[in-house]
Amino acid sequence: MNSPAPTGWDATEPIELDVPQQAPPQAEPIPGEPLQGKHNPRISTPKFLRLGTVYDELTRQRAAQLIAKYPQSRSALLPLLHLVQSVDGCVSADGIEFCAEQLGLTAAEVEAVATFYTMYKRTPCGEHLVSVCTNTLCAALGGDAIYTSLRAKLGVADQETAGTPGEPGSVTIESAECLAACDHAPVVTVNYEFYDRQTVESAAELVDELQAGRRPAPTRGAALSSFKQTELELAGIFTGEQLSAEVAVPTASEQTLRGNTYAGEHAQVAPAMPDSYQMPDKPEPKS
Ligand code: FES
Structure with missing residues (x-):
């Protein structure tokens, strides 16, 4: 039996989706390598490179x-x-x-x-790591086209870098699984900062800016810093020189809050949490 509709809900009310129209990708094949929409870096990247680093x-x-x-x-x-x-x-x-x-x-x-976590890279990244979400929703709304066109533009394979890794303007590209921003699909991140609702054209402009040494402001959240600076902050070290953890623009967007806003406008409330809950007994340990 179906549950009764919540108060204020009108199932006949049309929902308008604002789906951006995108031009088809104009990707040129990379010489010697077929373009691939998906890639598994765990299979094809080298194990760990010997760089000869002496940690200071x-x-x-x-x-x-x-x-x-x-x-x-x-x-x-x-x-x-x-x-x-x-x-x-x-x-x-x-x-x-x-x-x-x-x-x-x-x-x-x-x-x-x-080797378990994809955020740990096995080849040196550029000044910027550009991650294009090619998971289902983003892919359907243009993520695959963005990824394919950026790879062709940069002339590199997945997890490879255009330019000298670490040098200003160098850019590494990767396809990424869901970046937890589906309400802003298709999504691109640079050093894990969000650039929402991208198109083939806007993503190309973003990469042009990065290669020119500029750092366009992300759509929301912290300001953009370099990959290495971001990694330092992800480690939990904040130097105070470039504290990109400071929120530059609001993180919660209209799209993210839309369901909450709708519920508020239609007097919809979630059931109250019970004051207490009886946990089930633990099963007997197996002998
Ligand atoms: S599918 Fe792309 S952010 Fe979730």
């Missing part, structure tokens, strides 16, 4: 500062991997050994974690 005293002090936050040192592994990326632009073989040494882990234990 400041990095060691920062590692100690992060480790001191946790009752067990191994809990600091995720921040330490971000710290390594703030130096190398990726998780290098040197970074794996550094984390293992700092935390009393084996290199295999560190590698097992570093």
Whole structure:
């Protein structure tokens, strides 16, 4: 049996979707490599590169500062991997050994974690990491076309960099799974800052700006900084020089709040939480 409609809900009321019209992609094939809409970096990227990095005293002090936050040192592994990326632009073989040494882990234990999360990169990133959401909703609204056209524009494969990694104006591109901003699809992030409701044309203009050394303001949230600076902040180290964690523009958008606004306008309220809840008994342990 169907549940009764909530108060104020009119199922016959039409819902207007504002779906942007996009020009078809004008992607040129990259010489020697077929364009692919999807890519699995875990299969095709090298394991960990040996860069010969010697981590300086400041990095060691920062590692100690992060480790001191946790009752067990191994809990600091995720921040330490971000710290390594703030130096190398990726998780290098040197970074794996550094984390293992700092935390009393084996290199295999560190590698097992570093290969699990896609935010840990195995090749050095550019000044900017451009992530194009190609998950279902974004793909249907133009994300695949944006990704394909940007790859063709930059002339690189997924997870590769146009320009010298780390140098000003260098750009790494990747296709990404859902970036948790479906209400703004299709979405592109640069160093994890959001650029909402992109088109093939607007994404190309964004990349042009990045390559020219400029940093366009994200649609919402913090100001844009470099990939390495972002990684330092993701590690939990804020230098105060470029505190991009300061919110530059409001994070909650009209689209995100639309359901809440509609409910308020139509006097819809969620059922109250019960004052108490009887948890079910724990099952007997298996013998
Ligand atoms: S599908 Fe792209 S942000 Fe969710």
